[in-house]
Each structure stands twice: as C-alpha cells, then as structure tokens.
Amino acid sequence: MFKREIKINLKSFIIWTAILIGLLLVVFLVYPSIINSENMEMMDEMMKMFPKEMLKAFNMDISSIDSAFGWLKTEGFIFILLITGIYSAILGSNILLKEESDKTIEYLNSVPVTRKNIAISKILCGFLYITLMIIIIGIFNFIGLSLSGSFDKKLYILLSITPLFSSIVIFSVCLFLSTFTHKTKKMFGISLGIVFASYFLNIIAEMGESTEFLKYISIFTLSDIRNVIMNVSINPLMVLLAIIITFIFVTLTIIHYEKKELV
DSSP: OHHHHHHHHHHHHHHHHHHHHHHHHHHHHHHHHHHTSTHHHHHHHHHHHSOHHHHHHTTTTTSOOSSHHHHIIIIIHHHHHHHHHHHHHHHHHHTTTHHHHTTTHHHHHHSSOOHHHHHHHHHHHHHHHHHHHHHHHHHHHHHHHHHHOOOOHHHHHHHHHTHHHHHHHHHHHHHHHHTTOSOHHHHHHHHHHHHHHHHHHHHHHTTOGGGGGGGGGOGGGGGOHHHHHHHSSOOHHHHHHHHHHHHHHHHHHHHHHHHOOOO
C-alpha cells in the first residue's frame, strides 16, 4: 500500500516542488543585479515609507533585504510557508478522498487490507512528501545562498526546518476534515480556505499588540519564523504543539475513517 501511494502522489510532488524551486531560482538570478545597482538605495528609501506594523509583519524591521538571505528572512520564508502549506492542504484533503472519486475504493475493499492500513499508508506518504519537499527546498536555497555570498548557516538551517511544523499540522487537519465528506471539490475549497485564513491571521497578528491574539488561531504561528531570526533558536513549545496537534488529528482521522460510509 505504501509503495502504491508513493507512486500515485509522485507526479504532484514533483510539480509543486519544481514550481517552488523555479520561483526561488528567479530570485537568486535577479537579486545580484538589484543589489549592485542604485535600486537598493531606492528600495531602502521606500521601506522607510511603510508603517512599522507592516514592516514587522514581514520581519523587515529586524532584517534588511540587501541580500538574497535578507529577502529569505523577510518575504522569502513567509512565501515558502504559504506554498508548502497549500501543497500540504491539497495533499491532505485529497489523499483519502481520491479513492472514492476515482472509484478505486471498491478495489481496496476487495483486497485483504484494512481501512486502518489504508489510512496509515496515506498518512506516512503525506508526511514523507512534505518532509522531502522542505528538505529539497532547503538544499536548493543553501546552494543558492552559498553562491550568492556569505550568510549565517546556523540561522538558515533553523529557518529551513520551520515550515515543517505548520505543514504537517495543515496536512493532518485537512486529512481529518476530508473524512466527513465524499466531494473532493468541496474539500479543496475548505483546505485552501484554512491555509489562506491562517496565513492572513498570522500576518495581521504581527502588526501590533491589539491584533497579537490572532496568532493563537493561526497554524502558521507554529513555524515562528520571527523568533528564530531574533534568537537563532527554535521554540521547543512550538515543536511540541505541532507534534501533539498532528497526533490528535491523525488519530481522529484513523478512527473516523474506519467508521465512514464509503461510496
């Protein structure tokens, strides 16, 4: 079952990873020309015009965008969080449901394999592909930064790990919700809604003390990029919360999937 899931989901994994690498490649190719021109001074002046709250939301108050690494610490990793989150949400919402939409669930029910084994195989496949995507993106950016100039390697490695915490939780939540429906289109919209809602709540939460409470209902808070940049360390509490939330939703998924009336 596990090998079957790896094969079925390989194409979408390659496409999503290639798209993200392609977008990041553009940054590494274009940024040197921006840095070595008067455009950098113009950008610095433009940054001064933005409200402090907006700069804080994108970590521009604690990091300059005068290098490729500076861009990654600000807009870059926020962008990576969003793309990996979208991929994780789509994977989680679709990996169980597509057996029903493709009518292959009838075949799976005819072979000597339990629903629990089906769910576990799909969950492990999802975790593997999400982790591989983050590792591949991390290696690609490391090579790009090494060619671009010097950078804080420890800080970069820690930042590269952070998307994993929010991505596995998004995957687990969407996976669980998918057990309550038979329609992939409906679940697709819900999963994207969760990602974008969490994304915007996380940004708004960083804009000031009055909106800070919103971070407690955003999944992306688990990645805690700002803390990593400021303290060069990952908050153990965020790691523990990600593990606990993931475990809870994975367990609930298996329990409910075993009881679900399949079509």
